[in-house]
Amino acid sequence: MNSFDRRRDFLKTAGLAAGGAALVLPALASPEDMRAALTKITGGADVRRGRVKLQLPPLVENGNSVEFSVTVDSPMTETDYVKAIHVFTEKNPQPYVINAYLGPRAGRARITSRTRLADTQTVHAVAELSNGTFWTDSVSVVVTLSACIGDLI
Amino acid sequence: METINMNRRSFLVTSAAAGGGLVLGLQIPFGMTTAQAAETVPEINAWVVIKADDSVVIRVARSEMGQGTITGLAQLVVEELECDWSKVSTEYPTPGENLKRNRVWQSFSTGGSRGIRTSHDYVRRGGAAARMMLLQAAADQWKVPVNQLSVSRGVITHGASGRKVTYGKVAAAAAKLTPPDAKAIKLKDPKKWKVAGKPMKRFGTVDKVTGRQVYGADLKLPGMVNATIMECPVFGGKLKAFDAAKVSGMKGVKQVLRVGDTAVAVVADTWWHAKKALDGLPVDWDYGDNVKVSSASIADVLKAGLDAPQAFVGNKTGDVQSALKGAAKTVDAVYSYPYQNHAPMEPMNATARYTPDKCEVWVPTQDGESSFAAVLAASGLPADKCEVYKIDLGGGFGRRGAFQDYVKQAVLIAKQMPGTPVKLLWTREEDMRQGRYHPVMQCKLTGSLDSANNLTGLHMRLSGQSILASVRPAVVEKAGGKDPLTFQGVAQSGEHSIGYSFPNLLIDHAMRNPHVPPGFWRGVNINQNAIFIECFMDELAHAAGQDPLEFRRKFMADHPRNLGVLNAVAKGIGWTKPAPKGRYRGLAQMKAFDSFVAAACEISVDSTGNKVKIHRIVAATDPGYAVNPAQIERQIAGSFVYGLSALFMQECTVKDGRIEQDNFHTYNSMRIAQMPRVESIIMPTGGKVWGGIGEPTICVAAPAVLNAYFKATGKRIRTVPLKNHGIELV
Amino acid sequence: MADVMVSVPAQARRGEIIEIKALVRHPMENGFRHTQTGERIPRNIITNFVCRYDGVEIFRATLHPSITANPMLVFSTVATASGRIEFSWTGDNGFVVTQAASLRVI
Numbered sequence: 001m002n003s004f005d006r007r008r009d010f011l012k013t014a015g016l017a018a019g020g021a022a023l024v025l026p027a028l029a030s031p032e033d034m035r036a037a038l039t040k041i042t043g044g045a046d047v048r049r050g051r052v053k054l055q056l057p058p059l060v061e062n063g064n065s066v067e068f069s070v071t072v073d074s075p076m077t078e079t080d081y082v083k084a085i086h087v088f089t090e091k092n093p094q095p096y097v098i099n100a101y102l103g104p105r106a107g108r109a110r111i112t113s114r115t116r117l118a119d120t121q122t123v124h125a126v127a128e129l130s131n132g133t134f135w136t137d138s139v140s141v142v143v144t145l146s147a148c149i150g151d152l153i
Numbered sequence: 154m155e156t157i158n159m160n161r162r163s164f165l166v167t168s169a170a171a172g173g174g175l176v177l178g179l180q181i182p183f184g185m186t187t188a189q190a191a192e193t194v195p196e197i198n199a200w201v202v203i204k205a206d207d208s209v210v211i212r213v214a215r216s217e218m219g220q221g222t223i224t225g226l227a228q229l230v231v232e233e234l235e236c237d238w239s240k241v242s243t244e245y246p247t248p249g250e251n252l253k254r255n256r257v258w259q260s261f262s263t264g265g266s267r268g269i270r271t272s273h274d275y276v277r278r279g280g281a282a283a284r285m286m287l288l289q290a291a292a293d294q295w296k297v298p299v300n301q302l303s304v305s306r307g308v309i310t311h312g313a314s315g316r317k318v319t320y321g322k323v324a325a326a327a328a329k330l331t332p333p334d335a336k337a338i339k340l341k342d343p344k345k346w347k348v349a350g351k352p353m354k355r356f357g358t359v360d361k362v363t364g365r366q367v368y369g370a371d372l373k374l375p376g377m378v379n380a381t382i383m384e385c386p387v388f389g390g391k392l393k394a395f396d397a398a399k400v401s402g403m404k405g406v407k408q409v410l411r412v413g414d415t416a417v418a419v420v421a422d423t424w425w426h427a428k429k430a431l432d433g434l435p436v437d438w439d440y441g442d443n444v445k446v447s448s449a450s451i452a453d454v455l456k457a458g459l460d461a462p463q464a465f466v467g468n469k470t471g472d473v474q475s476a477l478k479g480a481a482k483t484v485d486a487v488y489s490y491p492y493q494n495h496a497p498m499e500p501m502n503a504t505a506r507y508t509p510d511k512c513e514v515w516v517p518t519q520d521g522e523s524s525f526a527a528v529l530a531a532s533g534l535p536a537d538k539c540e541v542y543k544i545d546l547g548g549g550f551g552r553r554g555a556f557q558d559y560v561k562q563a564v565l566i567a568k569q570m571p572g573t574p575v576k577l578l579w580t581r582e583e584d585m586r587q588g589r590y591h592p593v594m595q596c597k598l599t600g601s602l603d604s605a606n607n608l609t610g611l612h613m614r615l616s617g618q619s620i621l622a623s624v625r626p627a628v629v630e631k632a633g634g635k636d637p638l639t640f641q642g643v644a645q646s647g648e649h650s651i652g653y654s655f656p657n658l659l660i661d662h663a664m665r666n667p668h669v670p671p672g673f674w675r676g677v678n679i680n681q682n683a684i685f686i687e688c689f690m691d692e693l694a695h696a697a698g699q700d701p702l703e704f705r706r707k708f709m710a711d712h713p714r715n716l717g718v719l720n721a722v723a724k725g726i727g728w729t730k731p732a733p734k735g736r737y738r739g740l741a742q743m744k745a746f747d748s749f750v751a752a753a754c755e756i757s758v759d760s761t762g763n764k765v766k767i768h769r770i771v772a773a774t775d776p777g778y779a780v781n782p783a784q785i786e787r788q789i790a791g792s793f794v795y796g797l798s799a800l801f802m803q804e805c806t807v808k809d810g811r812i813e814q815d816n817f818h819t820y821n822s823m824r825i826a827q828m829p830r831v832e833s834i835i836m837p838t839g840g841k842v843w844g845g846i847g848e849p850t851i852c853v854a855a856p857a858v859l860n861a862y863f864k865a866t867g868k869r870i871r872t873v874p875l876k877n878h879g880i881e882l883v
Numbered sequence: 884m885a886d887v888m889v890s891v892p893a894q895a896r897r898g899e900i901i902e903i904k905a906l907v908r909h910p911m912e913n914g915f916r917h918t919q920t921g922e923r924i925p926r927n928i929i930t931n932f933v934c935r936y937d938g939v940e941i942f943r944a945t946l947h948p949s950i951t952a953n954p955m956l957v958f959s960t961v962a963t964a965s966g967r968i969e970f971s972w973t974g975d976n977g978f979v980v981t982q983a984a985s986l987r988v989i
Contacts, residue, residue, distance in 0.1 A: 057526070057529045057530070057535075057536065058252050058536050059248070059252070059522050059523075059525055059526040059529060059536070060526050060529075060530070061523055061526045061527055061530070061555075061557060062624070062625065063627065064626075064951070065951045065952075066951075069957075089949060092948075092949045093630070093631075093913065093915045093948070094947065094948060094949070096945075096947040096949065097947055097949045097950065098944055098945065098946055098947060098949075098950060099944065099945040100942070100943070100944045100958070101942070101943040101944065102942060102958070103940075103941065105936070105939075105941045105960055105961055105963075106941065106942065106958065106959055106960055106961070107900030107901075107959050107960060107961035108900050108959045110957075110958070110959060111944075111956070111957065111958050112955070112956070112957035112958075113950060113954065113955055113956050113957070114950065114951040114954070114955055115949045115950055115951060116627075116913070116949050116950075116951055117949075118627035118630070118631070119627060142256070142522065144262065144520055144522045144523040144526050145523065145555055145624070145625055146625075147260040147262035147267075147520070147522075148262055148264050148265065148520070148523075148554055148555045148625075148673070149265060149621070149625060149628070149638065149673075461920070463920045463921050465921065622919075626916070629917075630915050630916055630917075633917060633921075634916070634917025634918070634919075634921050634923075635921075663920075664919040664920070665919060666919055
C-alpha cells in the first residue's frame with residue numbers, strides 16, 4: 001500500500017535524459033487505464049520528472065473533496081510556455097481528473113481545482129510544454145478512513 | 154490537573170542513525186515521554202529508544218482507549234527486543250512526525266479490532282531489528298563475532314570471555330549502524346514467548362485509578378479559554394441566526410461564534426460559564442425537511458424493505474426460493490435493532506491553538522492521522538505547519554476514529570481567536586444528540602424444514618441503514634451500490650464469514666438510509682446480525698424439536714473453529730447436564746474480525762417475567778494468538794458490560810427529526826451489581842491469521858440471554874432493548 | 884450558494900498577472916453511483932469550461948467525473964486591456980451556463 005515504494009521504482013528504472021532530468025516510465029506505478037490515458041496525451045513521448053509541482057494534502061479523511069494545485073516552472077512567453085496541464089489518478093473509477101489548456105496569455109502556469117479521491121493513491125500531473133516536451137510530478141495521498149474498515153472488496 | 158509549559162520542549166537527538174533523524178519529544182504530562190532535555194537519547198530505530206540508564210521507550214502508533222493495545226504492542230516489541238520489561242515505557246509519535254518520516258509508523262488507526270492483528274508483524278520486526286543492532290554494536294566493541302553473544306533482559310553476554318554490557322551502554326553505537334533488512338528477520342515462535350503471551354500488567358492502570366491520568370477533558374494550557382458548542386439538533390438542518398447580545402454580558406463570556414453553517418459556540422473563561430451562556434442563547438434554526446422524521450416513520454420504511462423486490466445479495470448458496478416452495482414446514486420471524494449511541498464516559502472534546510504559522514490540536518482520538526487530516530482541512534495550513542498531540546481516550550468505541558467533527562469545530566473556533574488555545578468540550582447532551590449511531594435495522598428470517606425436520610433453506614432479509622453509504626461512499630460505489638459491511642458475521646467469506654453451511658441460503662439487504670448519521674459502534678454490524686441469526690437458529694431448532702446445540706452442530710462440520718468455541722462454552726456451562734432449578738440456558742456463536750467467539754449463559758427469571766438475573770456467563774474466544782491473556786479477559790468482560798447494557802437498556806429514538814435521549818437518565822448503563830461474573834475461555838489455535846479482541850465477543854452475549862429467556866418463559870423476544878418489554882436486569 | 888460565482892479583480896495594471904476564480908453549482912454526478920434500490924445514477928457532469936478575454940480564449944479545461952460537485956477552477960491571465968472576461972460552462976444533458984465580468988486595466 002506504500003506508494004512511496006512505487007515512486008522509488010519509478011525512478012529506479014529511469015535512464016538519464018539529455019538535460020540531466022531522470023526519464024520516467026510510468027508503467028510500474030499505474031494500472032493499465034491510467035497508462036493508456038497518459039499515452040493518449042503524450043503520444044508515447046518521454047515524460048520527465050521535474051518543473052512541475054503538484055500540491056495536495058498528504059492526508060485526507062475521506063477523499064470526498066480534495067483541493068489540488070499544479071504549478072509549472074515556465075517563463076510563459078510567446079515562445080516558451082505551458083500548453084496544457086493534465087491530472088490523473090490511479091484508483092478512481094476512471095483515470096482523468098482534468099485537462100487544462102493554457103498559453104502565453106496565462107502569465108503564470110498554475111491551476112487549482114478540487115477532486116474526489118476514492119482511496120489512498122498517487123495523483124499524477126503532467127505538463128505539456130510548447131516545445132513538445134512532457135514533465136511530471138506526483139503526490140501520494142493517504143485517505144485515513146480507508147484504514148478504518150480495512151480491505152472489504 | 155497539570156499544566157503544559159509549551160516552551161519546555163525536550164528534543165531527543167539521535168546520533169545520526171541510518172533510519173533516524175531528529176526526533177521531537179514534546180514533554181506532556183500524560184505519563185508518556187520522560188525525555189531528559191540535555192541528554193543524547195539514541196533512537197535505535199523508529200520503534201525503540203534506549204537511554205543510558207537502560208530504560209527503553211517503545212513508540213506506539215495506535216491509541217489507548219482502555220483496550221490495552223498499547224501494552225500489548227509493547228509486549229510484542231519487547232519480546233523480540235529482549236530488554237527488561239520493568240524498564241519499559243511507551244510514547245506516541247505524532248502524526249506530523251509520521252508524515253515527515255514517510256509514515257514509518259504506518260497506520261495510526263485504532264478501530265475494527267485491528268490494533269494488534271494488523272501491526273504485530275512489523276512491530277515485532279522493529280523490536281528484532283533493534284536487538285540485532287544492539288548486539289552488533291557490542292560485538293564491534295569487543296571485536297568478537299556477533300553469534301557468540303547472547304542477550305537476556307537487556308544484558309548482553311559474551312559467553313567465552315564472560316564479558317557483559319547493558320543495552321544502555323551500546324545504544325549510541327547501535328544507533329549508528331545500518332538496520333538489517335526487516336523482511337529477512339526471523340521472528341520468534343509464539344510458543345516460545347516469555348513476555349508476549351503473558352498477563353503483563355497494563356501501563357497506566359494506577360494513574361487511571363488514582364486520578365492522575367490526564368484526559369482531554371482535563372487539559373489545561375497557559376492562556377487557555379473554554380468553549381462549548383451546539384450543532385443543529387435536526388441532522389441536515391442549518392443555523393439561521395442567534396442573538397449574541399442576550400448572553401454576551403454574562404459572567405466570563407468572551408465570544409459567541411458561528412461555527413460553519415450548522416453550529417454556534419460560546420467561548421468563556423470557564424467551561425461552566427460557556428455552558429450557562431449557551432443554554433441561555435436564543436438560536437434560530439432552519440431545521441429543514443428532516444424535522445418530519447420519527448422512529449415510527451423510519452420503522453415503516455424499513456418494514457416495507459423486508460418484502461421489497463430488490464435487495465443487495467451478501468451471501469448465497471443454492472436456491473432458497475425452491476427450498477421454501479418445497480418445504481414441509483416454514484418458520485419465519487421479524488426482528489429489529491435500534492439506533493444506539495457510543496456514550497463514552499468522556500464527552501467529545503479537542504483543544505486547538507491556531508496562528509497563521511502553526512495549528513496545533515490536542516485530542517483524544519482513535520486515529521491521530523485522521524485528526525491531522527481534519528486539522529489540515531479546517532486550518533487551511535500546509536502539513537508542515539500543523540500538528541496533533543494524541544491523548545489517551547476516556548472511551549472511544551468507534552466514535553473517535555472515523556469522525557473528527559469535534560477537531561474541525563475546535564480549529565474553526567481557534568481560527569477566530571488566533572494565538573489563544575481553545576478547549577472545546579461538548580456537554581453530555583450534545584454528545585448524545587450528535588452521535589454517529591449504530592445503524593437501525595430490521596430483519597425477516599424464513600427457514601424451511603423438510604418432513605424429517607431437517608433445515609433445507611434459510612432466507613435472511615435485512616432492511617435498514619448502511620454505514621458506508623454515508624461514511625465511505627467510495628466503497629459502496631465500487632461494490633455496485635452494495636454495502637459489504639452490512640453482512641458482518643454472516644458474510645460469504647473473509648474475516649466475518651458465517652459460521653454455518655446451509656444447503657440453500659440467501660442473505661440480502663434492502664438498503665434504507667434515514668437521515669440520522671450512522672457510525673461504527675463497537676462490533677458494528679455483528680451486534681444485530683448475531684441476534685438475528687443466533688436467535689432464529691434457536692427458533693428453527695425449537696420448530697424442529699431439536700436441542701439448540703445439536704441443531705447448530707449439524708451445519709458446522711466445515712467450521713471447526715466456530716465449533717471449537719461453541720463446544721467450549723457448552724461444556725463450560727454444563728449444557729448436557731440439567732441446569733439448577735429455576736435456571737435456564739442459552740448460547741450463541743459467531744466469527745468476527747477474524748476471531749471465533751461464543752457465549753453460554755445461565756439466567757433466572759421471576760414469575761412476572763420482568764426481572765432477569767444472569768447467574769453465569771461463559772465466553773470462549775479463539776483469536777489465533779493471545780498477546781495478553783489477562784487483557785483479553787478484561788476485554789471480554791468489558792464487551793459484555795457494553796453489549797448487555799445495550800440489550801437491556803439502550804435505544805436512541807427519533808422525534809421531530811432529532812434524537813430524544815440526551816443523557817443517562819434516558820440512556821442508562823448497567824451498574825456493577827447487575828454485572829454477572831464472566832468465565833472466559835481463551836483458546837488461541839494459531840494459524841496464519843491473527844484475530845481481533847476489542848469487538849468480537851460483544852455480539853454473543855445478547856443472543857445467548859435472549860435464547861435463555863425463551864427457555865425460561867416461552868416468550869420469544871425479537872426487538873430490543875428489553876426495557877421496552879418491561880424487562881429489567883437485576 | 885448562488886448558481887455561479889466568478890472573482891476577477893475590478894482593476895489591474897497593464898501587464899499584471901491576475902488570478903481568476905470560477906465556481907458553478909452542479910452535482911457532478913460521476914455515473915458510478917447507485918440508488919439505495921440498486922439503480923445506477925446516470926452520469927451528469929460539466930465537461931467543458933472556457934474563459935475568453937475580449938473574445939479570445941485565454942483558458943480552457945475539460946472536466947472529468949473525478950472533479951467534485953460545484954466545481955471550482957482557479958487560473959490566471961495577464962491584464963492586457965480593459966475589457967470583458969466571459970465564462971462558459973457546458974456539460975451533459977445540454978447544460979450551459981455563462982457569466983461575464985469587467986476588468987479595468989490601467
